[in-house]
Amino acid sequence: MKRYIKLLSKQLFVAAATVAIVAGVAANTFAAFGPSRETRAWTSNENGFDHVTFNSFTGVPNGIGDERDFLRGVQVGRDSVWSDPVTSVNNDTEVEMKIYIHNNADSALNDQPGNPGVAKNVTVRTALPTGAAQAQQVTSYIKADNARPGEIFDTLDLTGSNSGFFELSYIPGSAKLHTGTQVSALSDTLVTTGVNIGDQKGCFEYVREITFRVKVKMPSYATQKTVRNHGEDSTKWREVANTKIGDKVDWRIWFKNSGTTQLNAVKVVDNLPPHVRVVPGSVKLYNGNYPVANGGYTYPASAVQNDGKQVNVDIGAYLPGGDAYVVFTTEVLNDKEIACGYQQLANVAYTTPEGYGALNDSARINVINDKECAGPSYICESLTVDKIGGRKVRATVKAPVSGNAKVKTVTYNYGDASTAKVTDKLVDEYEYKADGTYKITATVTFTVNGADKVVTSDNCAKMVTFTTTPTKELPKTGAGSIVGLFAATSLVGAAAHNVISRRRA
Incomplete structure (x- = not known):
């Protein structure tokens, strides 16, 4: 066993020709492997198993460690250590994965009658996840006709950079079998039904490895909101348009798939500003299927929702590079809130591909009127202070405003x-800690035409006093006083009795 470990250190394949890979594995792994099976801690004197079983030694040197964690990976060009998990993978990069295959049967069984130490028809298969997610898990399986257990598995976890969503796609022709110093191509069925790599003798000197690569595809998309006065040409789309009550304006939301993966069921939601309404029948979609030349696609009335305050449509699926426009028209209403001076109304749109986060952008209109608005007014008019029990007070400020x-x-x-x-x-309410006379003042900060104004007044100041009335001391009428009073009364009574007695005598 010891001799074969030395051979193993020379023969194990080191992957990724574009990066120098150092044998080893990250200290923290999240591998899920199975099924449960007998394991042995490797030592230089440990014998192999008395039957065919795969990847069941622990503590194996040369960076192998626990053989049950037999599926590991690297981001090509970045990582220098085989690891599980592979974290923060980047868009449009390749991840190389390695499957370690060791028949743990004792080498003495290889040449015994019937070759009981040789694994028959070793088959390896890898299941790749589908769809996009912020974390993905790849699972590899190894089995043989005479192995116990018949099949084992291990997983490899991957996460996207910046917690981004990503997909994994197998790179055809990338699967390779490494036997000692020999490298041979493997069928792409590795990632479908599996690939049979033949028989494999027991012991470390016969370890084989399979490597293959996957492509990381992260979604990338963009959105933009613009506006123009109704009837202007296509060169007039901009972020801000000047208009007036009764005018119509056109709004446009652009969406583009700028990534490398298809985006499905893209939703466009536009929250309309107040004081406008959608012109019926004006919500339209323009894309490759519905070009401008053909008039685009007109959405039904159901596209306008939330009592006319929102446009909500599905614009379909988009291949990489695909884009679309949603366009609709609104009319500026004659509402009193915008009937004078200058008012700016912002319109925010959101685009959300299925399974991903939303992007948003906004455009604005300036509603300009000939009629000037009355100037804003603001004042700290009064402060009322009420005692509400104990030393607690309630302060109430009156600060009326008008205009902007x-x-x-x-x-x-x-x-x-x-x-x-x-x-x-x-x-506001407040409780004092001690008696006394206090001056309460209120200072009000107003926002006036976008600027802060700090205001106070004599009417917004009040005095409050708290005192405690002392308790009067009652006369002392305890037991001692009563005894004294009784004694004095008795002496007076005795004297009077003597006088009366003498007179009678």
Whole structure:
């Protein structure tokens, strides 16, 4: 056994011609292998098994370790250590995988009558995952007619860079069998029905390996939202358009599959700004199947949803390089909120391929009116302070606004050296820790035409006082006082009795 381990260190194949691979495996692995079977810890004096079994030694040197973890990989051109898992794989790269195959039968059985140490019809198969996911798992199987157990398996986990979704596709012609220093091509059936690599003798000197490669394909897509005044030509699409009440504007959402994998069931959702409505029958799709020259495809009325506040359509599947446009028209409504001055309305669109995250982009219209809006007004009008039990108070601020002004925050200072409280609420409660007279002030920050304005006033300041009324001390009428009173009364009574007695005598 010891002699064969030395041979093994020279003969094991080191993969990936484009990168120097160092024999070894990452310390943390997440391999799932099976089925449960007898294992032996390798030592230089350990004999092989008395039957054919695969990959059942642990602690094997030369970077092998636990043979049950027999499927490992590297990202070609990046990794230098065979590992399980292979993490953060990048788009359009190749991952090379290695299947380690060791018949653990003792070498003494190879030449006995019937060759009981030789594995018959060794077949290896790998199952690749389908579809896109943020994590993928590859499973390889090894079996032989006379092996116990009949078939074993191991998995290899992979994750995408930046938690991205990705697919794995087998690279045809990449499967190779490595027997010592000899390398031979294997059938691509390795990743379908499996490939028979013939018989294999027991012991380390007969270890074989299979390598193959897969391509990493990550989705990549883009979206853009633009606008133009209705009737303008195709050169006028832009991010912002000026318009007025009653005008019509066209909105366009562009989607492109800029990656290397097909994207399916792409959804386009457009959340309309307030004060506009979709012109019926204007929602259209333009792509390779529905070109502009043929008028595109007109969506039914059901494309407009959420009480007319949203356009929601499925634009289908797109091969790499494919793109599409969704176009629709809205009318600017005569609503009082936008009936004066200058108002900007933003329109946000989202594109989401099935199984992936959403992208969004926005375009805007400026609604410009001849009528000027009244200037904004804002004031800290009053502060009311109510005692609500103990030393607790409720402060209520009145801060009316008009025009393009709104309350942003209120700063409450309770006058007791505590930290001022900043909140967006016009009502606040506070409890003092001690009696005293305190000045409560409220300072209001308004947002006016996009700028902050800080306002206070004498009306937004109030005094509050807390005192505790002392308790009056009652006369001492304890037992001692009662005894004294009783004694004094008795002496007076006795004296009076003596006087009366003498007079009678």
